[in-house]
Amino acid sequence: MYGVFLNVSGVRCMIVGGGRVAERKASALLVSGANLTIISPVLSKSLEAWKAEGKFHHINRPYQRGDVASYSLVFAATDDLAVNTSVYEDCHARGIWVNVADQPDLCSFYVPATICRGDLTLAISTNGANPSLAKAIRLSLEEAFGEEFALFLTMMRQVRNEIKNKIADPDERTEFYRNLLQSDILKDLAHQDLSFAWQTFATKIKEWEAHERTACRNSSKPVGIDTDQLGLSTDPTHTQ
Numbered sequence: 001m002y003g004v005f006l007n008v009s010g011v012r013c014m015i016v017g018g019g020r021v022a023e024r025k026a027s028a029l030l031v032s033g034a035n036l037t038i039i040s041p042v043l044s045k046s047l048e049a050w051k052a053e054g055k056f057h058h059i060n061r062p063y064q065r066g067d068v069a070s071y072s073l074v075f076a077a078t079d080d081l082a083v084n085t086s087v088y089e090d091c092h093a094r095g096i097w098v099n100v101a102d103q104p105d106l107c108s109f110y111v112p113a114t115i116c117r118g119d120l121t122l123a124i125s126t127n128g129a130n131p132s133l134a135k136a137i138r139l140s141l142e143e144a145f146g147e148e149f150a151l152f153l154t155m156m157r158q159v160r161n162e163i164k165n166k167i168a169d170p171d172e173r174t175e176f177y178r179n180l181l182q183s184d185i186l187k188d189l190a191h192q193d194l195s196f197a198w199q200t201f202a203t204k205i206k207e208w209e210a211h212e213r214t215a216c217r218n219s220s221k222p223v224g225i226d227t228d229q230l231g232l233s234t235d236p237t238h239t240q
């Protein structure tokens with residue numbers, strides 16, 4: 001399997017079926033900004049509520065052959081094997097990417113269990129072998145990856161260009177980020193302490209600049225962050 005993240009914002013997506021599985025797929029698609037249509041004679045309670053809020057277009061009848069024609073991404077999620085197979089055949093004939101809830105062999109893609117923290121997305125797949133394991137791993141990782149990662153990425157987005165300009169060499173940048181992640185910055189953010197986090201960031205930039213000046217004065221030394229010289233431990237449990 002080849003993992004990708006799809007930009008479905010505004011993309012015409014269709015779900016055939018309106019039960020529990022359709023609801024789970026719809027929820028993730030709507031959060032991602034998909035232009036969603038659901039074909040089903042019956043909708044679950046949550047889907048009815050989202051419909052009332054105008055979140056998707058509902059075609060209130062059973063699937064008819066060819067309904068998928070103008071869609072880019074399709075999910076067959078009825079409880080009827082024959083209907084799901086027809087949806088697959090219609091998509092396959094038109095080169096449309098299709099997910100078939102009850103037949104992994106017919107899927108052109110699987111939906112992974114996902115954790116979203118702002119710009120961070122973690123996706124877990126078992127290649128269809130055991131979705132329950134994917135869910136269990138998601139639940140355990142959710143504890144380890146809190147909202148601090150969303151805050152961290154918001155910060156990094158803001159300073160990305162500045163850092164690129166300041167630290168032009170890609171290897172040095174990698175070293176800088178590695179070093180930054182060994183600092184207290186994520187702990188600061190876990191306590192929602194943004195000003196501490198920015199201070200930690202500023203300290204790391206100053207340390208890099210000081211090192212850069214030293215490197216320029218002593219041209220026989222290779223340019224790069226020497227964590228020993230800075231007194232920084234490479235032990236990830238070490239805190240500054």
Ligand SMILES: C[C@@]1(CC(=O)O)C2=NC(=C\c3[nH]c(c(CCC(=O)O)c3CC(=O)O)Cc3[nH]c(c(CC(=O)O)c3CCC(=O)O)/C=C3\N/C(=C\2)[C@@H](CCC(=O)O)[C@]3(C)CC(=O)O)/[C@H]1CCC(=O)O
Nearest residue numbers: 101102104110111112113125126127128131132134135138
């Ligand atoms: C990850 C997740 C994403 C999502 O759907 O959002 C997802 N299934 C989830 C949960 C889940 N699914 C099932 C159970 C009940 C326990 C069990 O039977 O195992 C539970 C657990 C629960 O509900 O607690 C039953 C089930 N699932 C499939 C079949 C058909 C078959 O295998 O034949 C059957 C048997 C139906 C039956 O026998 O009637 C097939 C697929 N399910 C996939 C994804 C794809 C493979 C993903 C991978 O690579 O691992 C794939 C191939 C197609 C697809 O749907 O994309 C989501 C967890 C979200 C989360 O909570 O994090």
Ligand SMILES: NC(=O)c1ccc[n+]([C@@H]2O[C@H](COP(=O)([O-])OP(=O)(O)OC[C@H]3O[C@@H](n4cnc5c(N)ncnc54)[C@H](O)[C@@H]3O)[C@@H](O)[C@H]2O)c1
Nearest residue numbers: 017018019020021039040042062063077078079083101102
């Ligand atoms: N992939 C997964 O993650 C996963 C998980 C659990 C179950 N399943 C399988 O997925 C299927 C759906 O499960 P569910 O729990 O959502 O079922 P469900 O009974 O809750 O919902 C089925 C839905 O399909 C609709 N439907 C039936 N015939 C239709 C037709 N001709 N056209 C359009 N809609 C039609 C029904 O109105 C209903 O809304 C089952 O076959 C189940 O075995 C897959």
